[in-house]
Amino acid sequence: MSLMAEIATKALDLNIPIDVHIDVTYRCNERCVHCYLDHDDHGELNTIEIKDILDQLADAGVFFLTFSGGEVFMRRDFLELVAYARQLQFNVKVKTNAVMIREYEAQWLKALGVEQIQISVYSHRPEIHDAITKLPGSLKRTIKAIRFLKLQGLKVTMANVLMTANMFDHAGVQALAKELDVILRSRPDNYPEDGRGHVNSEPAYSGQRTSPGFPQ
Amino acid sequence: MADKYIARSSEIAARMMGGEMMIMSAADSTFFTLNEVASLIWQAADGCTSLFEIVDEKICPEFDVDPDSARRDAEQFVDELSKHGILLISDKPIAVPSFPTSEAQ
Numbered sequence: 001m002s003l004m005a006e007i008a009t010k011a012l013d014l015n016i017p018i019d020v021h022i023d024v025t026y027r028c029n030e031r032c033v034h035c036y037l038d039h040d041d042h043g044e045l046n047t048i049e050i051k052d053i054l055d056q057l058a059d060a061g062v063f064f065l066t067f068s069g070g071e072v073f074m075r076r077d078f079l080e081l082v083a084y085a086r087q088l089q090f091n092v093k094v095k096t097n098a099v100m101i102r103e104y105e106a107q108w109l110k111a112l113g114v115e116q117i118q119i120s121v122y123s124h125r126p127e128i129h130d131a132i133t134k135l136p137g138s139l140k141r142t143i144k145a146i147r148f149l150k151l152q153g154l155k156v157t158m159a160n161v162l163m164t165a166n167m168f169d170h171a172g173v174q175a176l177a178k179e180l181d182v183i184l185r186s187r188p189d190n191y192p193e194d195g196r197g198h199v200n201s202e203p204a205y206s207g208q209r210t211s212p213g214f215p216q
Numbered sequence: 217m218a219d220k221y222i223a224r225s226s227e228i229a230a231r232m233m234g235g236e237m238m239i240m241s242a243a244d245s246t247f248f249t250l251n252e253v254a255s256l257i258w259q260a261a262d263g264c265t266s267l268f269e270i271v272d273e274k275i276c277p278e279f280d281v282d283p284d285s286a287r288r289d290a291e292q293f294v295d296e297l298s299k300h301g302i303l304l305i306s307d308k309p310i311a312v313p314s315f316p317t318s319e320a321q
Contacts, residue, residue, distance in 0.1 A: 003247055003249070004247070007233075007238065007249070010233065010234055011233065014233065014234050016233060018233070058231070061231060061232070061233055062231070063229065063231040063233070063238055063240075086226075086229075089228070089229050089230045089231065090229055090231075091229035091240050091242075092229070113226065113227045113228075113229075113242035114242075115229070115240075115242060115245070155245075
């Protein structure tokens with residue numbers, strides 16, 4: 001049994017939630033066709049409330065903490081939340097579309113000791129990626145952000161959700177990941193049924209929610 | 217043996233679980249688990265308390281160990297952790313850098 005598997009087993013035995021994923025906002029600057037969030041204003045926890053939750057998570061024994069959303073950088077206090085989480089000695093991962101990451105943000109993510117940044121990339125072709133995100137220029141900005149993050153020496157993972165709209169682009173995304181020197185994770189099965197997930201699945205997937213045998 | 221000062225690096229993630237300290241280096245993702253004795257040393261590594269003080273005041277009274285032997289083991293332990301950059305060692309007290317905070321707020 002690997003060390004990480006031992007840790008997970010021990011945490012389970014001790015009833016410790018060792019790995020937590022926290023969505024800090026519903027807001028997003030993209031409108032991905034497959035997204036399960038509706039992006040309506042449901043309100044969100046303020047800085048103090050989230051810090052209080054982080055305190056509670058640390059007390060509960062949480063070690064791995066993933067920040068996600070929505071788009072985390074839509075929160076003006078996001079770097080403050082990361083700094084607070086790192087003061088509490090969490091192992092921090094961030095899921096983002098990276099559109100709002102520039103050199104400044106990349107430098108802070110490095111300085112704060114963030115373990116890994118996971119970035120959504122749907123295609124190597126702007127016309128496909130931007131059509132999925134509904135944000136013109138998003139692929140260009142995301143790739144620029146990845147370069148900023150890599151310059152800082154950060155670990156970057158490219159998350160590629162597979163769907164009908166990008167089904168012919170996997171090889172191109174693999175080549176892009178290689179060029180950018182990032183890890184590629186392709187998921188044909190990551191479609192939550194939450195929110196509008198059941199509503200928007202039809203146009204995005206044309207009834208093909210998974211692609212058996214799709215090259216990883 | 218010469219005494220030394222030790223301080224925890226800020227570039228790590230750490231959490232106590234079931235009496236053991238889990239530590240992961242942000243630099244290279246190296247993962248460590250420390251037993252009860254090592255965890256005590258780790259927690260006491262504040263940069264201003266010397267290693268021998270920690271051993272003499274925290275370890276020896278708590279565990280039935282020979283002081284010289286405990287000091288040797290402790291030195292070996294802190295040397296190992298320092299190689300991975302998760303513990304800082306100096307022959308003088310270490311000013312622990314304050315954690316960087318964002319100016320973006």
